[in-house]
Amino acid sequence: MPIKSYLVHPQESKKHAVIEMLSRMQQCDVVVAENENILVLVTETESKEEEANLKEALEKIGDIKLMALVSGFDTRKKI
Amino acid sequence: MYTSLQTNRRDFIKKMAKLSAMTAAATMFPGIIFAEEQEKGIPADTNLDWKKAPCRFCGVGCGVLIGTENGKAIAVKGDPKSPVNKGLCCVKGYHSIMALYGSDRLTQPLVKKGNTYIKTSMKEALDLVASKMRETIKEYGKDAVSIYGSGQWTIPDGYVASKLFKGCIGTNNVEANARLCMATAVTGFLTSFGLDEPMGCYEDIDYADTFVLWGNNMAEMHPVLFSRLLDQRQQRGVKIVDLATRTTRTSMAADKSILFNPQTDLAVANAICYELIKNGWVNNSFVEEHCNFSKGLTKMGYGLEDNYQFTDKPEAISFEDYKTFLEDYTPERVSVVSGVSVKDIKYLAAHYGDPNKKVMSLWCMGMNQHSRGTWINNLVYNIHLLTGKISSPGNSPFSLTGQPSACGTVREVGTLTHKLPHGVVNNKENREFAAKIWNVPVENIDPKPTYHTVEMFRALDRGDIRFMWIQVTNPMVTMPKLKRYRDAAKKEGRFIVVSDIYPTPTTDIADVILPSAMWVEREGMYGNSERRTQYFEKMLDPPGEAISDTMQLIEVAKRMGYEKQFYYKDETHIEEIYTEYRKHHEGKKHNLAPLEVLKSQAGAIWPYVDGKETKWRFNAKYDPACSNGKDFHFYGKKDGKAVIWQRPYEPAAEEPDKEYPFWLGTGRVVEHWHTGSMTRRIPVLHQAMPHAYVELHPEDASRMQIKTGDKVKLTTRRGDITLPASVNERGVPAPMQVFVPFFDENMLINDLTLDSFCPISKEPDYKKCAVKVEKV
Numbered sequence: 001m002p003i004k005s006y007l008v009h010p011q012e013s014k015k016h017a018v019i020e021m022l023s024r025m026q027q028c029d030v031v032v033a034e035n036e037n038i039l040v041l042v043t044e045t046e047s048k049e050e051e052a053n054l055k056e057a058l059e060k061i062g063d064i065k066l067m068a069l070v071s072g073f074d075t076r077k078k079i
Numbered sequence: 080m081y082t083s084l085q086t087n088r089r090d091f092i093k094k095m096a097k098l099s100a101m102t103a104a105a106t107m108f109p110g111i112i113f114a115e116e117q118e119k120g121i122p123a124d125t126n127l128d129w130k131k132a133p134c135r136f137c138g139v140g141c142g143v144l145i146g147t148e149n150g151k152a153i154a155v156k157g158d159p160k161s162p163v164n165k166g167l168c169c170v171k172g173y174h175s176i177m178a179l180y181g182s183d184r185l186t187q188p189l190v191k192k193g194n195t196y197i198k199t200s201m202k203e204a205l206d207l208v209a210s211k212m213r214e215t216i217k218e219y220g221k222d223a224v225s226i227y228g229s230g231q232w233t234i235p236d237g238y239v240a241s242k243l244f245k246g247c248i249g250t251n252n253v254e255a256n257a258r259l260c261m262a263t264a265v266t267g268f269l270t271s272f273g274l275d276e277p278m279g280c281y282e283d284i285d286y287a288d289t290f291v292l293w294g295n296n297m298a299e300m301h302p303v304l305f306s307r308l309l310d311q312r313q314q315r316g317v318k319i320v321d322l323a324t325r326t327t328r329t330s331m332a333a334d335k336s337i338l339f340n341p342q343t344d345l346a347v348a349n350a351i352c353y354e355l356i357k358n359g360w361v362n363n364s365f366v367e368e369h370c371n372f373s374k375g376l377t378k379m380g381y382g383l384e385d386n387y388q389f390t391d392k393p394e395a396i397s398f399e400d401y402k403t404f405l406e407d408y409t410p411e412r413v414s415v416v417s418g419v420s421v422k423d424i425k426y427l428a429a430h431y432g433d434p435n436k437k438v439m440s441l442w443c444m445g446m447n448q449h450s451r452g453t454w455i456n457n458l459v460y461n462i463h464l465l466t467g468k469i470s471s472p473g474n475s476p477f478s479l480t481g482q483p484s485a486c487g488t489v490r491e492v493g494t495l496t497h498k499l500p501h502g503v504v505n506n507k508e509n510r511e512f513a514a515k516i517w518n519v520p521v522e523n524i525d526p527k528p529t530y531h532t533v534e535m536f537r538a539l540d541r542g543d544i545r546f547m548w549i550q551v552t553n554p555m556v557t558m559p560k561l562k563r564y565r566d567a568a569k570k571e572g573r574f575i576v577v578s579d580i581y582p583t584p585t586t587d588i589a590d591v592i593l594p595s596a597m598w599v600e601r602e603g604m605y606g607n608s609e610r611r612t613q614y615f616e617k618m619l620d621p622p623g624e625a626i627s628d629t630m631q632l633i634e635v636a637k638r639m640g641y642e643k644q645f646y647y648k649d650e651t652h653i654e655e656i657y658t659e660y661r662k663h664h665e666g667k668k669h670n671l672a673p674l675e676v677l678k679s680q681a682g683a684i685w686p687y688v689d690g691k692e693t694k695w696r697f698n699a700k701y702d703p704a705c706s707n708g709k710d711f712h713f714y715g716k717k718d719g720k721a722v723i724w725q726r727p728y729e730p731a732a733e734e735p736d737k738e739y740p741f742w743l744g745t746g747r748v749v750e751h752w753h754t755g756s757m758t759r760r761i762p763v764l765h766q767a768m769p770h771a772y773v774e775l776h777p778e779d780a781s782r783m784q785i786k787t788g789d790k791v792k793l794t795t796r797r798g799d800i801t802l803p804a805s806v807n808e809r810g811v812p813a814p815m816q817v818f819v820p821f822f823d824e825n826m827l828i829n830d831l832t833l834d835s836f837c838p839i840s841k842e843p844d845y846k847k848c849a850v851k852v853e854k855v
């Protein structure tokens with residue numbers, strides 16, 4: 001049950017496109033900075049495999065310049 | 080930010096993950112705002128009761144809305160109606176309500192018996208405090224009892240403390256921790272203008288073209304205000320110049336970062352004035368019409384010895400004398416001592432001198448915690464006075480405060496040894512005026528100030544003070560040269576009462592610990608950096624037997640026989656106190672807004688005259704107290720003129736030498752409020768900044784083979800401490816300098832600092848002493 005958070009740096013003037021794309025992904029929760037070209041992304045997946053697939057999908061988004069992992073948690077038990 | 084403690088573990092982890100990322104973002108982008116997040120986190124299906132309050136942390140004084148449900152605060156958001164923050168909040172503001180719910184809140188009074196603390200009732204504890212005070216006065220005299228409060232005191236707390244000690248008991252042993260942070264700003268204002276507090280307001284930010292930050296890491300210490308600067312840059316292309324001794328997040332976000340050697344800001348400011356005159360950038364008509372020139376005593380010492388006394392002797396000088404004095408401060412000469420290039424000195428002077436540019440200077444601890452702090456405050460005013468860039472929208476020398484009510488309580492109520500709510504104790508008229516409102520014989524008020532903070536703790540050590548009541552502050556973390564004062568407090572025959580909300584190193588030295596109601600668990604007011612008084616109502620019940628500091632003082636006053644002066648009723652005491660307090664400031668120069676106004680809006684700036692705030696004091700266009708018929712009137716001075724001071728550069732009390740070759744400076748971090756007693760109990764803030772560290776310059780670190788995380792031993796003439804190193808992380812000190820934050824009670828850097836102070840303000844210099852650095 002991995003939960004991870006990232007700082008996402010969109011390409012110049014692509015912030016809105018990135019927000020839209022990420023918001024459509026079920027496992028993603030986005031927090032948008034008002035005054036900087038940056039987003040906080042929190043991902044929540046059911047398994048390590050799903051997590052790896054999501055990561056791959058995120059890496060394919062061309063409008064994202066850089067994604068930096070900030071924290072990762074793995075809640076083993078279902079609660 | 081939604082901060083309910085009842086969420087399930089998975090939600091909690093998700094939130095932690097989110098907040099870690101937000102905190103990381105704040106590290107990289109000072110002033111970053113996640114406003115939308117505040118709203119998003121708030122549960123939709125709850126029936127929250129939203130009420131306004133000023134934020135509990137920091138002198139910016141942001142307006143927040145607190146959502147309560149079933150007697151619990153469960154959400155906070157920025158108040159969009161507050162002109163201070165316009166709906167924004169920083170990381171501390173978002174998490175402020177979590178500070179109410181730490182698991183080890185003090186809920187019951189504790190009395191020390193031998194080596195243990197025994198739980199007791201509030202009634203018994205207050206009886207004991209009152210009887211101890213009476214006994215001490217009987218045995219050692221009234222000047223053996225003292226109170227040490229705080230810029231986090233609400234206005235009513237400070238007011239009743241002053242009334243009890245100065246008006247009723249008759250001792251001027253009233254001090255507050257603002258002596259450690261704002262006393263210099265006060266003496267700076269008083270010497271230059273005759274009246275305390277900034278002439279402008281935060282709205283200046285919307286008009287200024289250049290911002291010069293004098294030793295002020297605004298990105299971390301005043302984050303919401305700094306975001307307003309960044310916002311202006313985005314909108315209008317304003318310039319932000321960071322002038323400091325250390326590279327910080329503020330320097331990284333500024334348009335230009337200029338580093339100077341510690342203490343040499345004095346020389347740099349004089350060099351700017353030299354350039355202004357040389358280049359013909361002086362506003363001659365303003366200077367002729369509105370300014371005098373003066374000089375004071377020099378080589379005043381540093382207050383290192385007990386019972387140190389100093390009184391300045393101002394002497395009038397001419398503009399010509401002043402110009403001659405400045406000949407020693409050519410950019411070329413100053414460049415050598417300060418390390419600032421000639422080009423950068425000229426760059427700064429050109430910004431101040433350009434008649435088409437509005438300039439705002441901002442400062443806080445860098446200029447105030449300075450052994451020549453009053454001087455450097457004067458010198459920055461000189462720049463604004465010479466150019467006439469003052470008291471008008473966007474032209475504003477602006478001294479920021481650290482604490483939520485350093486201005487409102489300590490400076491305005493006057494909880495310092497020499498002060499009264501209106502005026503000073505050594506002025507007969509001021510004493511008569513206060514005595515009348517306090518309903519005490521005027522003879523009760525002692526005309527002689529006693530001890531400023533450092534001297535008060537020295538008096539405790541010597542045994543001149545036997546009883547000390549400490550409220551809302553943590554001096555056993557914050558006093559410089561701490562070991563002496565910690566040992567003093569533990570001496571036989573001293574009785575210490577501490578009112579607080581959590582255990583701290585200061586409650587460790589207490590004989591009685593009183594649990595206090597915190598912030599919105601009681602009713603009160605704070606006054607922020609821009610003269611804005613803000614009211615908050617009681618929204619929650621305090622835990623256990625905790626009561627407000629105001630009530631603790633009232634109850635003790637009544638037990639000591641002062642029922643007549645402390646006539647306030649339980650239900651209405653805050654209103655009664657505020658109404659009484661307002662009388663001290665009646666008139667166009669300092670009138671405070673009535674309580675109904677404070678209740679109905681996000682505070683009001685004083686002087687509040689005929690239903691209107693005075694945003695720019697001393698400017699006849701905005702300030703109804705101006706009465707000289709001219710465009711400006713500095714009415715704090717008898718002749719209506721401000722003073723341009725001749726103040727030289729002098730070295731610090733202790734400078735690096737062969738044995739202790741580095742400079743040591745101390746300060747704060749964005750995540751923690753001062754000594755961390757509240758913010759270290761907020762998991763996400765604690766996790767983001769779990770312990771103190773020592774920052775080194777990368778060149779020094781590489782020469783000494785020190786990497787981030789390595790243990791480093793710091794030694795000064797006062798003691799030593801071992802901390803983990805931080806290299807090229809958040810802040811980067813200049814070569815041969817180290818920086819340590821003071822929030823961590825497990826790594827008490829103040830055991831190493833020096834208790835030298837500004838002879839005029841008596842504020843200690845926490846930014847400069849000599850230290851040896853070794854890899855362990």
Ligand code: SF4
Nearest residue numbers: 134137140141169172
């Ligand atoms: S800037 Fe200061 S007043 Fe504003 S939210 Fe942050 S801590 Fe509170």
